[in-house]
Amino acid sequence: MTEIPRLTSLAHGGGCGCKLDPATLRQLLAAQPVAGPFERLLVGNETSDDAAVWELDDGTCVIATTDFFTPMVDDPVDFGRIAATNAISDVYAMGGRPLLALAILGMPVGKIAPEMVAQILRGGAEKCAEAGIPVAGGHSIDAPEPIYGLAVIGTCRREAVRRNADALAGDAVILTKALGVGVYSAAIKHAALDPSGYGDFIATTTLLNRIGPELAGEPAVHALTDVTGFGILGHGLELARGAGLTLALDADALPLLPRAEALVQEGFVTGASHRNWAAFGGDVDLPDGFSDWRRHLLTDPQTSGGLLVTCAADRADAILQRIRASGYLSAARIGRMEAGPARIRVHV
Structure with missing residues (x-):
């Protein structure tokens, strides 16, 4: 009887941890022309944002994004569910609502059974249905490693668009999901995560960030992004660079998955995690005596992570309560934006 291979054994990495490292990505993008001049292109490749935004004639905006990766779990349905949740998040992070998705599929033919591939697709379709959108088509190839994800189209009004570059000095910073997904995925790859931990992992990675458009309807919310492969430091640094401000990050306030530490x-x-620190650690100030394991959690790559929100400080408590009431029970106020160089200053 032929042994069925573990999905994670067919890939060199998994989830958003297999993204190109930030330094390499910045080098590649620096050689590309800025996507302009197009008056209707409100968000392109100039701000490291989550999706592109194009304005139509009536003030409605089209949001377009794509996201895909290799397996971080062995259950094919769960892989499909996580990948779909992660891809749809980019639309929510721009303040939009998804309309439809197209599947992106690469599978090593001969190494994985068609029935397993069908389960991956089923998991993705289930999360799309939960988001209220169809998988309207897609594209597939024979690939050396399993790859699955989505291209997603969404819409919003122009006034609802939220970029990662529009934080203001004095803003409070809120994170809507707990950190530690990359740590958990490393444990999964080594079969070292118990069923309870796996349940926590699936619960967070398949929780849709559908609070995004609701937050975008709040004038006090200034910037939005989602936390994925570059970790809280990498995506926090994108906020800081985009706004030309310092992000003061409270390490003790960061929400963590139960077994992350x-x-x-x-x-x-x-x-x-190591590649992330090598790429942007020079723009991060850590307190004296900050342990390596705590730093690893700051650079831990998140797959289908939470939203990073900046908002007026006097509205932060009310906005945080609204987020928690919507089902994001780990949401926490984790820092503030301050005048200063585009850096992150971590404090405890």
């Missing part, structure tokens, strides 16, 4: 101290750290 224990697992990272046991050595479950992804290669992406």
